Amino acid sequence: MKLLEDKILTDGVVKPGNILKVDNFLNHQIDVAFLNEIGSEFARLFGDKKINKIMTIEASGIGIATIVAQHFDNVPVLFAKKAKSANIGDDLYTSVVKSYTYGKDYTITVSKKFLSTDDRVLILDDFMAMGSAMNGLIDIINQAGASIEGIGICIEKGFQPGGQSLRDRGYNVQSLAIIDNMDNGVITFREQ
Amino acid sequence: MKLLEDKILTDGVVKPGNILKVDNFLNHQIDVAFLNEIGSEFARLFGDKKINKIMTIEASGIGIATIVAQHFDNVPVLFAKKAKSANIGDDLYTSVVKSYTYGKDYTITVSKKFLSTDDRVLILDDFMAMGSAMNGLIDIINQAGASIEGIGICIEKGFQPGGQSLRDRGYNVQSLAIIDNMDNGVITFREQ
Numbered sequence: 288m289k290l291l292e293d294k295i296l297t298d299g300v301v302k303p304g305n306i307l308k309v310d311n312f313l314n315h316q317i318d319v320a321f322l323n324e325i326g327s328e329f330a331r332l333f334g335d336k337k338i339n340k341i342m343t344i345e346a347s348g349i350g351i352a353t354i355v356a357q358h359f360d361n362v363p364v365l366f367a368k369k370a371k372s373a374n375i376g377d378d379l380y381t382s383v384v385k386s387y388t389y390g391k392d393y394t395i396t397v398s399k400k401f402l403s404t405d406d407r408v409l410i411l412d413d414f415m416a417m418g419s420a421m422n423g424l425i426d427i428i429n430q431a432g433a434s435i436e437g438i439g440i441c442i443e444k445g446f447q448p449g450g451q452s453l454r455d456r457g458y459n460v461q462s463l464a465i466i467d468n469m470d471n472g473v474i475t476f477r478e479q
Numbered sequence: 480m481k482l483l484e485d486k487i488l489t490d491g492v493v494k495p496g497n498i499l500k501v502d503n504f505l506n507h508q509i510d511v512a513f514l515n516e517i518g519s520e521f522a523r524l525f526g527d528k529k530i531n532k533i534m535t536i537e538a539s540g541i542g543i544a545t546i547v548a549q550h551f552d553n554v555p556v557l558f559a560k561k562a563k564s565a566n567i568g569d570d571l572y573t574s575v576v577k578s579y580t581y582g583k584d585y586t587i588t589v590s591k592k593f594l595s596t597d598d599r600v601l602i603l604d605d606f607m608a609m610g611s612a613m614n615g616l617i618d619i620i621n622q623a624g625a626s627i628e629g630i631g632i633c634i635e636k637g638f639q640p641g642g643q644s645l646r647d648r649g650y651n652v653q654s655l656a657i658i659d660n661m662d663n664g665v666i667t668f669r670e671q
Contacts, residue, residue, distance in 0.1 A: 316593045317541075317556040319548045345538035349509075350545040350556065356511045364509040364542065371581050389563050401508045 288328050288463035291441065292476050294321065295464060301472040305444070313441060314347035314413050322351055325463065326358035329411070329439045332461045336436040338362055338409040340402070342428065344395060344420050345369055348412045351441065355411060365401050367424060370394040380430045384423040387416070395423050399431070406433035415440040415462065418449025425458075437461065445477050480520050480655040483633065484668050486513065487656060493664040497636070505633060506539035506605050514543055517655065518550035521603070521631045524653045528628040530554055530601040532594070534620065536587060536612050537561055540604045543633065547603060557593050559616060562586040572622045576615040579608070587615050591623070598625035607632040607654065610641025617650075629653065637669050 300308040312318040338359050343352040344367040352364045370393065375381055379396040386393060402408075410424050421438060428435055435458065443450045443462035446469075453460050465477035492500040504510035530551050535544040536559040544556045562573070562585065571588040578585060594600075602616050613630060620627055627650060635642045635654035638661075645652050657669035 310590060311593070315558065315560065315590060317545055317548075317558070318553075319545055319556060320553040322545070346541060346558070346560070349538060349541040350558075353509055353511055353514070353542040353545050356509075361510075361512040364511060366507065366509070366538070366542075368507065368538070398502060398507060401503070 288325070290321075290324055291464045295442065295466075296474060299474070301469050301474065305446070305469055307442065307444075307466065307469060307474075309413075309442065313351075317350045319350075319354065322354040323357070325351065325441060326355040328463055329355050329409075329461075330358035333409055333437045333439060333459075334359070336409065337407050338436055340365055340406045340433075341409050341411055342367070342397075342402075342424055343411050344424060347414075351413055352411045355439075359409070363401075365397065367395040367397050367427065370396050380427040382423040382426040382430075385417075385419045387419065395420075395427070397427050397431075402428065402431035402433050404432040406431070407436045408433050409436055410438045411440075413441050414444070415442075415449045415460075416444040416447040418452055421449060421453065439463075442466065480517070482513075482516055483656045487634065487658075488666060491666070493661050493666065497638075497661055499634065499636075499658065499661060499666075501605075501634065505543075509542045511542075511546065514546040515549070517543065517633060518547040520655060521547050521601075521653070522550035525601055525629045525631060525651075526551070528601065529599050530628055532557055532598045532600050532625075533603055534559065534589075534594075534600050534616055535603050536616060539606075543605055544603045547631075551601070555593075557589065559587040559589050559619065562588050572619040574615040574618040574622075577609075577611045579611065587612075587619070589619050589623075594620065594623035594625050596624040598623070599628045600625050601628055602630045603632075605633050606636070607634075607641045607652075608636040608639040610644055613641060613645060631655075634658065 438460045440462040443465045445465040445467045467477045468475040630652045632654040635657045637657040637659045659669045660667040
């Protein structure tokens with residue numbers, strides 16, 4: 288998506304350690320009009336998949352998922368929560384996610400009552416690198432017996448294995464911008 | 480807001496300890512069309528305040544703030560983050576929030592670059608009870624020298640002191656539904 292690539296180049300900031308900060312429009316301050324452009328693009332990519340639920344994970348995925356849902360006939364958004372206590376009831380699906388950013392694992396939860404075999408799910412998130420959060424969501428959707436109709440990512444770090452691994456497993460992963468290299472602060476996008 | 484009160488009565492579940500679960504439309508699964516109704520109502524209540532930024536706190540406020548922003552000419556949304564490490568840079572505003580639900584304090588952060596004396600802020604959140612999170616946001620907005628033009632809450636627990644305390648301090652607090660009593664699972668709304 289040319290518009291997103293341009294926005295990354297003008298507004299993004301590359302920090303040491305291959306960190307890309309897009310917190311002025313995507314995941315801290317949110318440009319709502321721009322999210323609607325992203326919503327149009329995801330609708331173009333997944334509009335024929337009969338999506339009836341959009342799933343993401345707290346926190347930065349929520350704004351994206353909510354705006355994008357408007358481009359899918361206002362289907363419900365369901366976000367996985369990060370467990371705040373070890374006291375987890377049996378009315379929840381859970382999965383353990385490895386966090387490379389913070390160096391420890393955490394548990395995500397989804398209420399069983401909101402996910403069933405009838406659901407045709409589009410998973411959305413702001414970033415994908417190792418794909419850990421994505422694998423946690425996939426695990427939960429599989430536990431529920433729902434079908435995964437697509438995975439939409441705003442920015443994929445193509446030099447990390449998450450996206451390729453999911454594509455190799457047969458998932459329809461569509462990333463609006465794939466960064467193949469950002470060494471020395473120079474961003475190179477993959478041709479799509 | 481009659482529509483929200485009705486939705487709470489039909490879809491909400493009262494749990495022991497004065498807990499109201501509205502996770503099927505507001506803060507786990509999200510009814511996006513309904514959030515747009517909430518957006519219209521907040522626009523009616525605060526539309527003349529020249530709001531140029533909407534602030535909330537992760538996670539459940541984000542979906543609400545993002546949809547509501549569309550009813551305020553797509554002003555930027557800025558959400559305070561819950562600090563994940565003690566390693567906080569000096570480019571952040573911080574405030575400590577007491578959590579009654581989880582029994583421990585946490586720190587919220589906002590990048591200094593996204594909040595300034597030019598900002599006329601509308602604060603939004605899904606729930607207010609003790610008002611702890613709200614006070615953390617107010618603290619941060621005051622540190623930045625921005626002005627607080629209003630506080631919009633979806634569901635206020637009127638039998639807890641947060642809302643009254645903020646009104647006594649002169650804030651323009653508008654709650655779309657105020658629950659005065661929910662003993663024995665029977666919800667009584669305040670006349671507004």
